[in-house]
Amino acid sequence: MQAEQEADERAGDPGEESVARAAVRAALLEPGGLVRAVGSGRRRGAEAPKYQRVELRYVDLKGVRHLQVTEYDERQAHTRNAGTAAADTVVDELLGVPYGNWHIETTTETLRLRYTKKGKSLLHRQTEQHEQETSHDRTKQRMLDPAAPFLVELGISDHLGRVKPSRQSKYKQIDEFCKLLLPALEEALAAGRIETGRPLQVVDLGCGNAYLTLAAYHLLTAAGHDVRMTGIDRTPAARERNTRRVTALGWQDHLKFIDATIEAAELDAPPDVVLALHACDTATDDALARAVGWQAPLILAAPCCHHDIQKQLKNVEPPAPYALLTRYGIVRERFADVLTDSLRAAVLRQVGYRVEVVQFVDSEHTPRNLLLRAARTGAAAGPDVQAEYEALIGEWQVKPHLATLVLAPEHEAVL
Missing domain, CATH: 3.40.50.150 (Vaccinia Virus protein VP39)
Structure with a gap:
C-alpha cells in the first residue's frame, strides 16, 4: 500500500504564511512535477476574484513545455499558455488573487492550502503519487470512462x-x-x-x-x-x-x-x-x-x-x-x-x-x-x-x- 505522510503547517504570522505560500509556489513552478492545480473560493473579507476558479497544468507545445492556465467565469473557460521563463510571473500573479483554497497534485504529493475566517493559512501535505499528462492535443477530458x-x-x-x-x-x-x-x-x-x-x-x-x-x-x-x-x-x-x-x-x-x-x-x-x-x-x-x-x-x-x-x-x-x-x-x-x-x-x-x-x-x-x-x-x-x-x-x-x-x-x- 502506498505510504502516506501528512503534515499541517499553520500560518499565524507573516513568516509562517510565507512558508506555506513558498511551498505552494514551488509546486506550481515544477514543470516536471505539477500534475494539476485548482484555485477556488474567496477569502473572507476580500473582493470576489474575477474568475470563480483557475486550473493550472503543464503542456508541451511543439516540443516546448508551457504552463497552461484555464480561468472559469460563469459562462466559459479562458485559456492562456506561458513559457517556463514567464511562469514565475504568472504564478505570482495568481497567488495574489484572493482565492480561499488551493488544491495541488504533483507526481509525489497532494497539497491543500486554505484560508480560515480569520485569514490564517492552513497547509496540508499528503504523500500521494499522480501521473503527469502534458499532451496538449489530448482528447477532451471525461470524468466518466465510457467503459465503466x-x-x-x-x-x-x-x-x-x-x-x-x-x-x-x-x-x-x-x-x-x-x-x-x-x-x-x-x-x-x-x-x-x-x-x-x-x-x-x-x-x-x-x-x-x-x-x-x-x-x-x-x-x-x-x-x-x-x-x-x-x-x-x-x-x-x-x-x-x-x-x-x-x-x-x-x-x-x-x-x-x-x-x-x-x-x-x-x-x-x-x-x-x-x-x-x-x-x-x-x-x-x-x-x-x-x-x-x-x-x-x-x-x-x-x-x-x-x-x-x-x-x-x-x-x-x-x-x-x-x-x-x-x-x-x-x-x-x-x-x-x-x-x-x-x-x-x-x-x-x-x-x-x-x-x-x-x-x-x-x-x-x-x-x-x-x-x-x-x-x-x-x-x-x-x-x-x-x-x-x-x-x-x-x-x-x-x-x-x-x-x-x-x-x-x-x-x-x-x-
Whole structure:
C-alpha cells in the first residue's frame, strides 16, 4: 500500500504564511512535477476574484513545455499558455488573487492550502503519487470512462465500452454533472466544511433510475473517498431495478435505496453532500429544504419544471413596465424558470449558503440545464440580501415554496 505522510503547517504570522505560500509556489513552478492545480473560493473579507476558479497544468507545445492556465467565469473557460521563463510571473500573479483554497497534485504529493475566517493559512501535505499528462492535443477530458461497468449496467454503454448513440445525451448530462461535483467536494474538504477521517455521506433525493446516484458513487470512490450513499425514491419498480444493478456491481454494502418521500426520508447519518437531479417542480424545493434542515455542507441540484411560480404569475398584475414578460405563455414560462431559480438562490443565501447558478450541460442535451451549487458557510446573511429578496417577491407578488419551508414568517434566516 502506498505510504502516506501528512503534515499541517499553520500560518499565524507573516513568516509562517510565507512558508506555506513558498511551498505552494514551488509546486506550481515544477514543470516536471505539477500534475494539476485548482484555485477556488474567496477569502473572507476580500473582493470576489474575477474568475470563480483557475486550473493550472503543464503542456508541451511543439516540443516546448508551457504552463497552461484555464480561468472559469460563469459562462466559459479562458485559456492562456506561458513559457517556463514567464511562469514565475504568472504564478505570482495568481497567488495574489484572493482565492480561499488551493488544491495541488504533483507526481509525489497532494497539497491543500486554505484560508480560515480569520485569514490564517492552513497547509496540508499528503504523500500521494499522480501521473503527469502534458499532451496538449489530448482528447477532451471525461470524468466518466465510457467503459465503466456501471455505464454498461445502466445500458448507457455497450458491452465493448462504447456509449450507445441513443444514450449520448444522458451520458453527457451525468459526465458534466460529475465535472462540477468533484471540484466542489474538493473545495468543501479543503475548507474544512466536511469532516475528514470518516466515510463520506451522500444522498440523492428523488433518484429515479439512479443514473446520477451510480455515477456519483463511482466517481467519488475512484477519487479515493470512502463513500456511504443513499438513493431516495418512492417508485417500487425503480428501487428494485436499482438494487439489482448495485448488487451486480458489488456495491450493495455501501450504496442502498430506500422507500421514502423527500420530506420524510431518514438517514443513518447527516449527509455531507445532497444531490437532486431534475426533481419536478416543488420537489426541488423539498430537496433543498431537507438539505438545509440537515445543514448539509454541499448541495447540487438541477431543477426541472417550474409550474408553481408559473401559476402564480398568471394571477398577478406584473410591475410596470414588465407586463410583456407575462403576456405570452412561452415567455411567461421561461421567465418563471429564471425567477424561480433566482429566488431559490436568494433563499439559500439567507440561511447560510454561498450559491452559484451555472449551466452544467449544453441545452442540446437537456433544456433543464441549470445547476444550483450551494456551499454552507453558516455566515449570517447581510440585511441587503434579505432586502433584495423581499423587494423582488413584493414586486412580482409571488411566494416561493422554498421560502415557506425554510424561512421564518418574518423572513429571518433559520440556521
